[in-house]
Amino acid sequence: MSEDLLTRVENGVAVMTLNRPDALNALTRPMMVGMTEALERFGEDPEVGCIVVTGAGRGFCAGGDVKAMASGVKNLGTFEAKAADLRNRMDMVRLLHAGPKPTIAMVNGVAAGAGMGLALACDIRVCGTSARMTTAFAKVGLSGDYGGTWFLNQLVGPAKARELYFTSEILDSEKIAALGLANRVVPDADLEAETMKLARQIADGPRVALHYIKRNHVIALTGTLSDLLDAEALHMTRCRDTDDHKEASRAFVEKRKPVFKGS
Numbered sequence: 448m449s450e451d452l453l454t455r456v457e458n459g460v461a462v463m464t465l466n467r468p469d470a471l472n473a474l475t476r477p478m479m480v481g482m483t484e485a486l487e488r489f490g491e492d493p494e495v496g497c498i499v500v501t502g503a504g505r506g507f508c509a510g511g512d513v514k515a516m517a518s519g520v521k522n523l524g525t526f527e528a529k530a531a532d533l534r535n536r537m538d539m540v541r542l543l544h545a546g547p548k549p550t551i552a553m554v555n556g557v558a559a560g561a562g563m564g565l566a567l568a569c570d571i572r573v574c575g576t577s578a579r580m581t582t583a584f585a586k587v588g589l590s591g592d593y594g595g596t597w598f599l600n601q602l603v604g605p606a607k608a609r610e611l612y613f614t615s616e617i618l619d620s621e622k623i624a625a626l627g628l629a630n631r632v633v634p635d636a637d638l639e640a641e642t643m644k645l646a647r648q649i650a651d652g653p654r655v656a657l658h659y660i661k662r663n664h665v666i667a668l669t670g671t672l673s674d675l676l677d678a679e680a681l682h683m684t685r686c687r688d689t690d691d692h693k694e695a696s697r698a699f700v701e702k703r704k705p706v707f708k709g710s
Contacts, residue, residue, distance in 0.1 A: 452481040453503070459496040459650035460643065461489040461548075468504025473512040474561055479536045486542040496650030496657070496709065499642060500543070500569060501553035502562075510560025510583055533592065540594040543568035545665045547658050549649050553642040555635070559583040564593030567602065570661065572628060573642045574620050575635040580628060581617045601668060602627060653691035654709035 453464040463485055465472035489495045502508050524532070543550045543565065552558075552569035560583040566572055582599075584591045591612060599608035603626050610616070623629045633641045649657065659682035666678050686692055691707045698705035 451475055451478045452485070454485050456489075456492075456495060457643075458647050459494065460646040461485075461492070461495045461498045463498065463500045465500075465502040465508055468502070468506070470512065471506035471509035471557055472502040472504070472562070473509045475512060476536070479539060483536075483539045483542065486539055486546055490542065490546045490548055493709065495548060496652070496654050497646045498543075498546075498548050498550045499553055499646050500550065500565060501639075501642075502555060504556075505577075506556035506562075507552070507554045507558040507578070508562025508565055509557055510562045537593050540564055540568040544570075544594070544598075545661075547661070549657055549661060551642060551646055551649075553638060554578045554580075554629070555638055557581075560589075560591075561593040561595075564595035564598065567598035567628070568594055570664075571630045571645070573631045573633065573638065573645065574623055574629040575638040576620050576632060577635050578620045578623060578629070578632070579617055580623055581615055582612045583615050585613060586615045651707060653686075653689065653695065653707045655689045655691060656686045659686060 451466050453462075453466045455462050463482060465474075465478060467473060467475070467478070486498070489498050549571070550569040552566040552572045554566050554572055554574040556575070556577055557579045558566045559579075559581045563580050563582060566580070582591065582595060596608065596612065599611060602608075603611070607626070611618075618626070618628070620629070620632050624632045631641065631645075663675065663679060663682060666675050670678075690710045691705070694707065695705040
């Protein structure tokens with residue numbers, strides 16, 4: 448694991464911290480490879496119930512490393528090989544969005560370009576008051592990557608998504624909240640505590656059911672109503688057989704809080 452990416456598991460919550468604070472956590476190849484590997488590992492880890500992504504220092508992620516781009520260093524290979532390489536590196540947003548565990552972006556400071564894409568790929572975004580988001584690509588003569596186009600179209604609609612890409616407007620936390628891009632905006636001093644409190648609440652929940660809840664929502668975005676009804680029938684039938692459902696039913700009758708075991 449690269450030192451540019453720090454990971455830990457705490458009380459059922461996996462925390463992934465982009466760790467290039469001097470560069471506002473601009474993405475490097477080792478960071479992207481490490482994130483993909485960590486997401487795959489945490490997705491299979493029964494001890495993990497929720498995944499939090501954040502950045503070290505005063506920024507979430509400034510996106511691609513523009514200084515490296517300006518240096519003229521380019522990947523070797525054909526156009527097709529370069530596109531395939533980028534596509535492989537972008538798979539981490541699919542894992543954040545459609546992987547088996549709930550994901551939360553803890554947005555401290557700027558989330559720009561690919562960094563905005565990472566934040567939008569997560570199921571939930573908790574932003575500090577200093578949070579800023581911008582598509583940024585047009586400012587550096589690029590068209591966009593890391594799924595931001597898809598996520599913005601889903602979250603704010605096509606007209607606003609196109610405006611944000613064409614203009615690279617910088618959104619402050621008030622505008623982020625008004626557009627529905629943040630689930631919660633909290634004081635910077637409370638950002639970590641509030642995010643981890645939410646993450647632990649989710650991690651302590653019925654993990655099998657949460658997995659299928661997430662699957663339902665992914666299908667709701669990409670499939671037909673019939674597809675979703677088919678999936679809901681399968682997923683509900685599976686969840687009815689879990690120990691967590693049986694525990695929740697007993698707790699309801701006994702008027703107490705259920706204690707979930709994740710099975």
